[in-house]
Amino acid sequence: MEPPSCPRNHMSNAAGDNSHWEVSDKVRLRRFLCYGSEGDVYTATEEAHLGAARAEALLSMLQEGRGIEAVNEIKRFAQDGRAVRLDPSIFALALCSQHSGMATKRAAFQAVKEICRDPAHLFSFIQYKKELKEDMKCGIWGRALRKAVSDWYNGQDAMSLAAVVTTCKQRGGWSHRDVLRLSHTKPANEAIALISKYVAKGWKEVQVAYTDKENTEEVVKVLSYLEVVEKVKHSCDETEVINLIEEHKLEREQLLTDHLKSKLVWRVLLKEMPLQLVLQILGKMTAKKVLQPGASETQALCERIQTEAALKKAKLHPFSILLASEHYKRGQGYQGKTKWAADGSILKALDVAFYKSFLNVEPIGKSFLVAVDVSTSLSSVVPGTAISTAVAAAVITMVFARTEAHTRVLAYSEGALELCSISADMTLAQTTDELVKIPGGSTDCSLPIIWATENGKAVDVFIILTNNPLWTFTASPVEALKKHRQKSGCHSKLVMCGLTSTGHTMADTEDRGLLSICGFDLGAFTVIRNLAQDLI
Structure with a gap:
Protein backbone atom coordinates (compact mmCIF):
# COMPACT_ATOMS: atom_id res chain seq x y z
CA MET A 1 0.00 0.00 0.00
CA GLU A 2 1.39 3.41 -1.01
CA PRO A 3 1.42 6.29 1.48
CA PRO A 4 -1.15 9.05 0.93
CA SER A 5 1.53 11.41 -0.45
CA CYS A 6 1.39 9.67 -3.85
CA PRO A 7 -2.23 10.01 -4.99
CA ARG A 8 -2.98 7.87 -8.04
CA ASN A 9 -5.89 10.01 -9.12
CA HIS A 10 -3.82 13.17 -9.60
CA MET A 11 -2.00 12.13 -12.76
CA SER A 12 -2.99 15.17 -14.79
CA ASN A 13 -1.85 17.51 -12.01
CA ALA A 14 1.62 15.98 -11.85
CA ALA A 15 1.98 16.01 -15.61
CA GLY A 16 0.76 19.51 -16.23
CA ASP A 17 1.20 21.63 -13.07
CA ASN A 18 4.61 23.25 -13.60
CA SER A 19 4.22 25.68 -10.69
CA HIS A 20 5.09 22.88 -8.27
CA TRP A 21 8.52 22.61 -9.87
CA GLU A 22 9.28 26.31 -10.06
CA VAL A 23 12.49 27.38 -8.31
CA SER A 24 11.13 30.59 -6.77
CA ASP A 25 13.04 33.21 -4.79
CA LYS A 26 11.65 31.71 -1.59
CA VAL A 27 12.99 28.27 -2.55
CA ARG A 28 16.40 29.76 -3.37
CA LEU A 29 16.39 31.58 -0.02
CA ARG A 30 15.58 28.33 1.78
CA ARG A 31 18.44 26.58 0.00
CA PHE A 32 20.77 29.37 1.08
CA LEU A 33 19.56 29.10 4.68
CA CYS A 34 19.94 25.32 4.56
CA TYR A 35 23.45 25.02 3.14
CA GLY A 36 24.74 28.44 2.13
CA SER A 37 24.08 28.27 -1.62
CA GLU A 38 21.06 29.05 -3.80
CA GLY A 39 22.05 26.34 -6.27
CA ASP A 40 20.84 22.74 -6.53
CA VAL A 41 24.14 21.23 -5.36
CA TYR A 42 25.06 20.43 -1.76
CA THR A 43 28.75 19.72 -1.24
CA ALA A 44 29.33 17.80 1.99
CA THR A 45 31.80 19.12 4.60
CA GLU A 46 32.29 22.35 2.61
CA GLU A 47 32.03 25.66 4.47
CA ALA A 48 30.26 28.06 2.13
CA HIS A 49 31.78 31.51 1.62
CA LEU A 50 28.96 33.87 2.54
CA GLY A 51 28.40 37.21 0.84
CA ALA A 52 25.60 39.34 -0.62
CA ALA A 53 26.45 38.02 -4.10
CA ARG A 54 25.45 34.51 -2.97
CA ALA A 55 22.11 35.71 -1.57
CA GLU A 56 20.49 37.16 -4.70
CA ALA A 57 17.09 35.67 -3.89
CA LEU A 58 17.06 37.35 -0.49
CA LEU A 59 18.04 40.69 -2.04
CA SER A 60 15.25 40.24 -4.60
CA MET A 61 12.69 39.56 -1.86
CA LEU A 62 13.84 42.64 0.04
CA GLN A 63 13.49 44.80 -3.07
CA GLU A 64 9.96 43.47 -3.60
CA GLY A 65 8.93 44.45 -0.07
CA ARG A 66 8.89 40.86 1.20
CA GLY A 67 11.36 41.47 4.04
CA ILE A 68 9.07 40.28 6.85
CA GLU A 69 8.43 37.08 4.92
CA ALA A 70 12.20 36.59 4.55
CA VAL A 71 12.84 37.14 8.28
CA ASN A 72 10.15 34.59 9.13
CA GLU A 73 11.85 32.04 6.85
CA ILE A 74 15.19 32.75 8.53
CA LYS A 75 13.67 32.18 11.96
CA ARG A 76 11.95 29.01 10.78
CA PHE A 77 15.13 27.43 9.43
CA ALA A 78 17.28 28.50 12.37
CA GLN A 79 14.88 27.32 15.06
CA ASP A 80 13.44 24.14 13.55
CA GLY A 81 16.79 22.45 12.96
CA ARG A 82 16.35 22.66 9.18
CA ALA A 83 19.78 24.23 8.55
CA VAL A 84 22.97 22.23 8.07
CA ARG A 85 24.86 25.13 9.66
CA LEU A 86 23.55 28.29 11.32
CA ASP A 87 25.98 30.76 9.69
CA PRO A 88 23.88 31.33 6.53
CA SER A 89 20.84 32.20 8.68
CA ILE A 90 22.88 34.65 10.78
CA PHE A 91 24.31 36.24 7.64
CA ALA A 92 20.84 36.52 6.08
CA LEU A 93 19.55 38.14 9.27
CA ALA A 94 22.39 40.67 9.17
CA LEU A 95 21.53 41.44 5.55
CA CYS A 96 17.86 42.02 6.45
CA SER A 97 18.90 44.32 9.29
CA GLN A 98 20.67 46.57 6.73
CA HIS A 99 17.50 47.02 4.68
CA SER A 100 16.02 50.50 4.32
CA GLY A 101 12.50 49.30 5.12
CA MET A 102 11.86 50.00 8.80
CA ALA A 103 9.48 47.06 9.30
CA THR A 104 12.03 44.58 7.90
CA LYS A 105 14.87 46.12 9.89
CA ARG A 106 12.82 46.04 13.10
CA ALA A 107 11.82 42.40 12.55
CA ALA A 108 15.45 41.40 11.88
CA PHE A 109 16.78 43.04 15.03
CA GLN A 110 13.98 41.55 17.12
CA ALA A 111 14.93 38.11 15.83
CA VAL A 112 18.56 38.42 16.99
CA LYS A 113 17.86 37.10 20.50
CA GLU A 114 15.87 34.17 19.05
CA ILE A 115 18.42 33.08 16.44
CA CYS A 116 21.72 34.00 18.14
CA ARG A 117 21.42 31.55 21.01
CA ASP A 118 25.01 31.80 22.24
CA PRO A 119 27.75 34.46 22.22
CA ALA A 120 29.50 32.96 19.18
CA HIS A 121 26.30 33.49 17.14
CA LEU A 122 25.94 37.06 18.43
CA PHE A 123 29.56 37.86 17.56
CA SER A 124 29.04 36.37 14.07
CA PHE A 125 26.00 38.59 13.53
CA ILE A 126 27.98 41.69 14.49
CA GLN A 127 30.91 40.66 12.27
CA TYR A 128 28.61 40.11 9.28
CA LYS A 129 27.14 43.56 9.93
CA LYS A 130 30.63 45.00 9.87
CA GLU A 131 31.55 43.23 6.62
CA LEU A 132 28.34 44.35 4.92
CA LYS A 133 28.94 47.95 5.99
CA GLU A 134 32.58 48.13 4.86
CA ASP A 135 31.72 49.28 1.33
CA MET A 136 29.32 51.89 2.71
CA LYS A 137 32.04 53.55 4.85
CA CYS A 138 29.80 54.09 7.84
CA GLY A 139 29.68 52.64 11.33
CA ILE A 140 27.44 49.77 12.40
CA TRP A 141 26.65 50.86 15.95
CA GLY A 142 23.38 52.65 15.41
CA ARG A 143 20.54 52.73 17.92
CA ALA A 144 18.91 49.56 16.56
CA LEU A 145 22.03 47.37 16.89
CA ARG A 146 22.83 48.78 20.32
CA LYS A 147 19.31 47.92 21.48
CA ALA A 148 19.43 44.40 19.97
CA VAL A 149 22.74 43.65 21.69
CA SER A 150 21.52 45.14 24.99
CA ASP A 151 18.34 43.07 24.79
CA TRP A 152 20.45 39.94 24.16
CA TYR A 153 22.44 40.42 27.37
CA ASN A 154 19.54 41.65 29.48
CA GLY A 155 17.36 38.77 28.31
CA GLN A 156 19.74 36.15 29.70
CA ASP A 157 19.37 34.34 32.99
CA ALA A 158 22.11 35.77 35.22
CA MET A 159 23.77 32.44 36.10
CA SER A 160 23.66 31.31 32.46
CA LEU A 161 25.22 34.60 31.37
CA ALA A 162 27.96 34.24 33.99
CA ALA A 163 28.74 30.82 32.55
CA VAL A 164 28.87 31.91 28.89
CA VAL A 165 31.01 35.02 29.46
CA THR A 166 33.60 32.80 31.16
CA THR A 167 33.50 29.94 28.62
CA CYS A 168 33.00 31.72 25.28
CA LYS A 169 35.03 34.86 25.94
CA GLN A 170 35.70 35.89 22.33
CA ARG A 171 35.14 34.74 18.76
CA GLY A 172 36.08 36.14 15.36
CA GLY A 173 37.79 39.24 16.74
CA TRP A 174 34.90 40.21 19.07
CA SER A 175 34.76 39.93 22.85
CA HIS A 176 32.07 40.57 25.46
CA ARG A 177 34.06 43.55 26.67
CA ASP A 178 34.06 45.15 23.19
CA VAL A 179 30.41 44.43 22.52
CA LEU A 180 29.11 45.65 25.88
CA ARG A 181 31.13 48.86 25.55
CA LEU A 182 30.11 49.60 21.97
CA SER A 183 26.43 48.83 22.59
CA HIS A 184 26.29 51.11 25.67
CA THR A 185 24.33 48.34 27.39
CA LYS A 186 22.51 49.45 30.53
CA PRO A 187 22.07 46.36 32.72
CA ALA A 188 18.45 45.50 33.44
CA ASN A 189 19.18 44.29 36.99
CA GLU A 190 21.91 44.14 39.59
CA ALA A 191 23.09 40.66 38.64
CA ILE A 192 23.58 41.62 34.98
CA ALA A 193 25.33 44.81 36.17
CA LEU A 194 27.72 42.67 38.22
CA ILE A 195 28.56 40.49 35.20
CA SER A 196 29.03 43.57 33.00
CA LYS A 197 31.44 45.03 35.53
CA TYR A 198 33.33 41.75 35.73
CA VAL A 199 33.71 41.64 31.94
CA ALA A 200 34.73 45.31 31.65
CA LYS A 201 36.87 45.81 34.76
CA GLY A 202 37.87 42.38 36.03
CA TRP A 203 37.49 40.45 39.26
CA LYS A 204 39.42 42.83 41.54
CA GLU A 205 37.14 45.75 40.69
CA VAL A 206 34.11 43.54 41.35
CA GLN A 207 35.47 42.55 44.76
CA VAL A 208 36.00 46.20 45.71
CA ALA A 209 32.50 47.17 44.56
CA TYR A 210 30.52 44.29 46.12
CA THR A 211 32.40 43.08 49.21
CA ASP A 212 30.80 45.42 51.75
CA LYS A 213 27.54 45.85 49.87
CA GLU A 214 24.16 44.42 50.84
CA ASN A 215 23.53 42.11 47.87
CA THR A 216 20.45 40.29 46.61
CA GLU A 217 20.34 36.49 46.64
CA GLU A 218 20.90 36.35 42.87
CA VAL A 219 23.92 38.66 43.07
CA VAL A 220 25.40 36.51 45.83
CA LYS A 221 25.02 33.40 43.63
CA VAL A 222 26.72 35.10 40.69
CA LEU A 223 29.50 36.42 42.92
CA SER A 224 30.12 32.94 44.33
CA TYR A 225 30.27 31.43 40.85
CA LEU A 226 32.69 34.05 39.51
CA GLU A 227 34.83 33.60 42.62
CA VAL A 228 35.13 29.88 41.80
CA VAL A 229 36.05 30.67 38.16
CA GLU A 230 38.79 33.02 39.41
CA LYS A 231 39.94 30.58 42.04
CA VAL A 232 40.44 27.73 39.57
CA LYS A 233 42.48 30.04 37.29
CA HIS A 234 44.98 30.58 40.09
CA SER A 235 45.11 27.06 41.46
CA CYS A 236 48.02 24.68 40.90
CA ASP A 237 46.55 22.05 43.22
CA GLU A 238 45.19 19.18 41.09
CA THR A 239 42.85 17.95 43.83
CA GLU A 240 41.40 21.41 44.38
CA VAL A 241 40.85 21.90 40.63
CA ILE A 242 39.06 18.55 40.38
CA ASN A 243 36.82 19.36 43.36
CA LEU A 244 35.90 22.75 41.90
CA ILE A 245 35.04 21.18 38.53
CA GLU A 246 32.83 18.55 40.15
CA GLU A 247 31.09 20.87 42.58
CA HIS A 248 30.43 23.76 40.19
CA LYS A 249 30.18 21.94 36.81
CA LEU A 250 33.09 23.91 35.35
CA GLU A 251 33.98 23.40 31.70
CA ARG A 252 37.35 22.96 30.00
CA GLU A 253 37.25 26.50 28.56
CA GLN A 254 37.37 27.83 32.15
CA LEU A 255 40.58 25.96 32.94
CA LEU A 256 44.24 26.71 32.28
CA THR A 257 46.31 24.85 29.70
CA ASP A 258 48.38 23.37 32.56
CA HIS A 259 45.22 21.92 34.11
CA LEU A 260 44.49 20.06 30.87
CA LYS A 261 47.79 18.20 31.11
CA SER A 262 46.30 16.19 33.97
CA LYS A 263 44.66 12.82 33.24
CA LEU A 264 42.55 13.14 36.39
CA VAL A 265 41.22 16.55 35.34
CA TRP A 266 40.21 15.17 31.94
CA ARG A 267 38.48 12.20 33.57
CA VAL A 268 36.28 14.43 35.67
CA LEU A 269 35.56 16.73 32.69
CA LEU A 270 34.41 13.76 30.59
CA LYS A 271 31.67 12.93 33.12
CA GLU A 272 29.66 16.09 32.31
CA MET A 273 30.93 16.88 28.80
CA PRO A 274 28.22 16.75 26.11
CA LEU A 275 28.26 13.38 24.38
CA GLN A 276 28.81 14.96 20.94
CA LEU A 277 32.11 16.44 22.18
CA VAL A 278 33.12 13.22 23.90
CA LEU A 279 32.85 11.29 20.63
CA GLN A 280 35.12 13.85 18.92
CA ILE A 281 37.97 13.38 21.40
CA LEU A 282 37.84 9.62 22.09
CA GLY A 283 41.07 9.07 20.14
CA LYS A 284 42.89 11.89 21.90
CA MET A 285 41.73 10.65 25.32
CA THR A 286 42.90 7.11 24.52
CA ALA A 287 46.26 8.37 23.20
CA LYS A 288 46.82 10.38 26.39
CA LYS A 289 45.82 7.34 28.49
CA VAL A 290 42.96 9.27 30.09
CA LEU A 291 40.83 6.32 28.98
CA GLN A 292 42.57 3.02 29.74
CA PRO A 293 41.35 -0.54 29.13
CA GLY A 294 39.35 -1.89 32.07
CA ALA A 295 39.49 1.34 34.08
CA SER A 296 36.36 2.38 35.96
CA GLU A 297 36.25 5.71 34.08
CA THR A 298 36.30 3.88 30.76
CA GLN A 299 33.52 1.54 31.89
CA ALA A 300 31.41 4.48 33.10
CA LEU A 301 31.87 6.26 29.78
CA CYS A 302 30.92 3.13 27.83
CA GLU A 303 27.72 2.81 29.86
CA ARG A 304 26.88 6.45 29.16
CA ILE A 305 27.56 6.14 25.43
CA GLN A 306 25.06 3.33 25.04
CA THR A 307 22.34 4.66 27.35
CA GLU A 308 19.16 5.55 25.44
CA ALA A 309 18.47 8.58 27.65
CA ALA A 310 21.95 10.01 27.00
CA LEU A 311 21.68 9.35 23.26
CA LYS A 312 18.28 11.02 23.14
CA LYS A 313 19.47 14.04 25.12
CA ALA A 314 22.44 14.47 22.77
CA LYS A 315 20.17 13.93 19.72
CA LEU A 316 22.90 11.79 18.18
CA HIS A 317 22.26 10.51 14.66
CA PRO A 318 23.41 6.99 13.63
CA PHE A 319 25.61 8.44 10.90
CA SER A 320 27.52 10.69 13.31
CA ILE A 321 28.10 7.75 15.67
CA LEU A 322 29.33 5.64 12.75
CA LEU A 323 31.74 8.39 11.68
CA ALA A 324 33.09 8.64 15.25
CA SER A 325 33.39 4.86 15.55
CA GLU A 326 35.25 4.41 12.26
CA HIS A 327 37.57 7.31 13.05
CA TYR A 328 38.31 5.84 16.48
CA LYS A 329 38.85 2.38 14.96
CA ARG A 330 41.31 3.96 12.50
CA GLY A 331 43.68 4.68 15.40
CA GLN A 332 45.11 7.88 13.96
CA GLY A 333 44.06 11.50 13.59
CA TYR A 334 43.56 13.04 10.15
CA GLN A 335 46.07 15.75 11.02
CA GLY A 336 49.08 15.61 13.30
CA LYS A 337 50.85 12.56 14.64
CA THR A 338 48.37 11.46 17.32
CA LYS A 339 47.97 7.67 17.31
CA TRP A 340 46.15 5.29 19.62
CA ALA A 341 45.18 1.66 20.05
CA ALA A 342 41.39 1.53 19.95
CA ASP A 343 39.84 0.11 23.12
CA GLY A 344 37.55 -2.87 22.46
CA SER A 345 34.99 -1.91 25.11
CA ILE A 346 34.62 1.58 23.63
CA LEU A 347 34.17 0.14 20.12
CA LYS A 348 31.52 -2.23 21.46
CA ALA A 349 29.70 0.63 23.21
CA LEU A 350 29.76 2.70 20.02
CA ASP A 351 28.32 -0.25 18.10
CA VAL A 352 25.44 -0.59 20.58
CA ALA A 353 24.88 3.18 20.48
CA PHE A 354 24.77 3.13 16.68
CA TYR A 355 21.75 0.79 16.60
CA LYS A 356 19.96 2.48 19.51
CA SER A 357 20.33 5.93 17.94
CA PHE A 358 17.98 5.06 15.07
CA LEU A 359 15.22 5.96 17.55
CA ASN A 360 16.47 9.57 17.31
CA VAL A 361 15.64 9.79 13.60
CA GLU A 362 12.21 11.37 13.12
CA PRO A 363 10.23 9.81 10.23
Missing part, protein backbone atom coordinates in the same frame (compact mmCIF):
# COMPACT_ATOMS: atom_id res chain seq x y z
CA ILE A 364 9.38 12.09 7.30
CA GLY A 365 6.36 10.06 6.22
CA LYS A 366 7.10 9.84 2.48
CA SER A 367 7.79 6.93 0.13
CA PHE A 368 11.48 6.45 -0.71
CA LEU A 369 13.44 4.39 -3.18
CA VAL A 370 17.13 4.13 -2.28
CA ALA A 371 19.23 2.78 -5.16
CA VAL A 372 22.88 1.79 -4.71
CA ASP A 373 25.23 1.74 -7.69
CA VAL A 374 27.32 -1.47 -7.58
CA SER A 375 28.88 -0.94 -11.02
CA THR A 376 32.23 0.08 -9.53
CA SER A 377 34.19 -0.90 -6.46
CA LEU A 378 32.56 0.39 -3.29
CA SER A 379 35.83 0.14 -1.35
CA SER A 380 36.91 3.76 -1.90
CA VAL A 381 36.55 6.19 0.99
CA VAL A 382 33.98 9.00 1.34
CA PRO A 383 35.99 12.28 1.36
CA GLY A 384 36.60 13.71 4.82
CA THR A 385 35.69 10.46 6.60
CA ALA A 386 37.19 7.10 7.52
CA ILE A 387 34.32 5.05 6.04
CA SER A 388 34.17 3.24 2.71
CA THR A 389 31.47 4.11 0.20
CA ALA A 390 30.00 0.63 0.68
CA VAL A 391 29.51 1.23 4.41
CA ALA A 392 28.22 4.76 3.75
CA ALA A 393 25.67 3.42 1.26
CA ALA A 394 24.63 0.76 3.78
CA VAL A 395 24.04 3.18 6.66
CA ILE A 396 22.16 5.65 4.41
CA THR A 397 19.97 2.75 3.32
CA MET A 398 19.45 1.63 6.93
CA VAL A 399 18.37 5.11 8.05
CA PHE A 400 15.51 5.16 5.55
CA ALA A 401 14.64 1.45 5.74
CA ARG A 402 14.41 1.56 9.56
CA THR A 403 12.58 4.88 9.95
CA GLU A 404 10.35 5.20 6.87
CA ALA A 405 7.57 2.65 6.50
CA HIS A 406 7.46 3.03 2.71
CA THR A 407 11.06 2.42 1.61
CA ARG A 408 12.37 0.19 -1.18
CA VAL A 409 16.04 -0.58 -1.72
CA LEU A 410 17.61 -1.51 -5.06
CA ALA A 411 21.14 -2.46 -6.10
CA TYR A 412 21.83 -1.62 -9.74
CA SER A 413 24.42 -1.44 -12.51
CA GLU A 414 24.17 -1.44 -16.31
CA GLY A 415 21.36 -3.78 -17.29
CA ALA A 416 21.27 -5.39 -13.83
CA LEU A 417 18.93 -4.48 -11.03
CA GLU A 418 17.86 -6.32 -7.91
CA LEU A 419 15.37 -5.54 -5.16
CA CYS A 420 17.16 -5.87 -1.80
CA SER A 421 15.59 -7.20 1.38
CA ILE A 422 16.71 -4.76 4.09
CA SER A 423 14.94 -5.43 7.38
CA ALA A 424 15.06 -3.50 10.64
CA ASP A 425 16.87 -6.29 12.48
CA MET A 426 19.78 -6.48 10.01
CA THR A 427 23.24 -5.37 11.11
CA LEU A 428 25.39 -2.89 9.21
CA ALA A 429 27.57 -5.75 7.91
CA GLN A 430 24.53 -7.74 6.74
CA THR A 431 23.09 -4.67 4.98
CA THR A 432 26.42 -4.01 3.24
CA ASP A 433 26.59 -7.63 2.03
CA GLU A 434 23.02 -7.46 0.73
CA LEU A 435 23.80 -4.35 -1.33
CA VAL A 436 26.90 -5.69 -3.11
CA LYS A 437 25.67 -9.19 -3.96
CA ILE A 438 25.03 -8.52 -7.69
CA PRO A 439 27.89 -8.20 -10.22
CA GLY A 440 28.98 -4.78 -11.44
CA GLY A 441 29.16 -3.26 -14.90
CA SER A 442 28.74 0.28 -16.17
CA THR A 443 26.53 2.83 -14.44
CA ASP A 444 22.99 3.57 -15.57
CA CYS A 445 21.33 5.79 -12.96
CA SER A 446 18.03 5.86 -14.83
CA LEU A 447 17.40 2.14 -14.21
CA PRO A 448 15.91 2.46 -10.67
CA ILE A 449 13.47 5.15 -11.85
CA ILE A 450 12.48 3.12 -14.94
CA TRP A 451 11.97 0.05 -12.71
CA ALA A 452 9.61 1.98 -10.40
CA THR A 453 7.67 3.37 -13.37
CA GLU A 454 7.29 0.03 -15.16
CA ASN A 455 6.27 -1.77 -11.96
CA GLY A 456 3.69 0.83 -10.93
CA LYS A 457 5.59 1.91 -7.78
CA ALA A 458 4.81 5.57 -7.05
CA VAL A 459 7.78 7.15 -5.26
CA ASP A 460 8.04 10.50 -3.47
CA VAL A 461 11.83 10.63 -3.32
CA PHE A 462 14.44 8.71 -5.30
CA ILE A 463 17.87 8.65 -3.62
CA ILE A 464 20.48 7.35 -6.07
CA LEU A 465 23.90 6.60 -4.61
CA THR A 466 26.91 6.17 -6.86
CA ASN A 467 30.71 6.09 -6.74
CA ASN A 468 31.04 7.61 -10.19
CA PRO A 469 31.47 11.30 -11.02
CA LEU A 470 27.92 12.40 -11.69
CA TRP A 471 28.76 14.39 -14.82
CA THR A 472 29.89 11.27 -16.75
CA PHE A 473 26.45 9.71 -17.19
CA THR A 474 25.13 9.04 -20.68
CA ALA A 475 21.58 7.96 -19.74
CA SER A 476 19.60 10.83 -18.23
CA PRO A 477 17.83 10.06 -14.94
CA VAL A 478 16.05 13.42 -15.30
CA GLU A 479 14.07 12.25 -18.34
CA ALA A 480 13.22 9.00 -16.58
CA LEU A 481 11.98 11.02 -13.58
CA LYS A 482 9.66 13.12 -15.75
CA LYS A 483 8.10 9.97 -17.19
CA HIS A 484 7.64 8.56 -13.70
CA ARG A 485 5.84 11.72 -12.60
CA GLN A 486 3.49 11.56 -15.58
CA LYS A 487 2.62 7.91 -15.08
CA SER A 488 2.44 7.80 -11.27
CA GLY A 489 0.78 11.16 -10.63
CA CYS A 490 3.35 11.71 -7.89
CA HIS A 491 5.42 14.89 -7.43
CA SER A 492 8.53 12.75 -7.35
CA LYS A 493 11.91 14.19 -6.41
CA LEU A 494 15.40 12.97 -7.23
CA VAL A 495 18.55 13.17 -5.12
CA MET A 496 21.67 12.22 -7.07
CA CYS A 497 24.46 11.51 -4.61
CA GLY A 498 28.05 11.03 -5.76
CA LEU A 499 29.65 9.57 -2.63
CA THR A 500 33.17 10.40 -3.85
CA SER A 501 32.23 13.34 -6.04
CA THR A 502 33.77 16.78 -5.43
CA GLY A 503 32.49 18.88 -8.34
CA HIS A 504 29.21 19.96 -9.94
CA THR A 505 26.81 17.19 -10.80
CA MET A 506 23.65 17.22 -12.91
CA ALA A 507 23.12 19.97 -15.46
CA ASP A 508 21.64 23.20 -14.11
CA THR A 509 17.88 22.96 -14.07
CA GLU A 510 14.93 25.04 -12.94
CA ASP A 511 13.21 21.87 -11.72
CA ARG A 512 13.09 22.19 -7.93
CA GLY A 513 12.54 18.46 -7.55
CA LEU A 514 16.17 17.75 -8.48
CA LEU A 515 19.12 18.00 -6.12
CA SER A 516 22.73 16.82 -6.27
CA ILE A 517 24.92 15.88 -3.30
CA CYS A 518 28.71 15.69 -3.62
CA GLY A 519 30.22 13.43 -0.97
CA PHE A 520 28.15 12.70 2.12
CA ASP A 521 27.97 13.95 5.70
CA LEU A 522 25.39 14.35 8.46
CA GLY A 523 24.11 17.55 6.83
CA ALA A 524 23.11 15.58 3.72
CA PHE A 525 20.28 13.96 5.72
CA THR A 526 18.99 17.44 6.62
CA VAL A 527 19.12 18.45 2.95
CA ILE A 528 17.19 15.32 1.88
CA ARG A 529 14.59 15.88 4.61
CA ASN A 530 14.02 19.48 3.47
CA LEU A 531 13.67 18.39 -0.16
CA ALA A 532 11.22 15.62 0.75
CA GLN A 533 9.09 18.13 2.67
CA ASP A 534 8.94 20.57 -0.28
CA LEU A 535 11.03 23.21 1.50
CA ILE A 536 13.99 23.57 -0.86
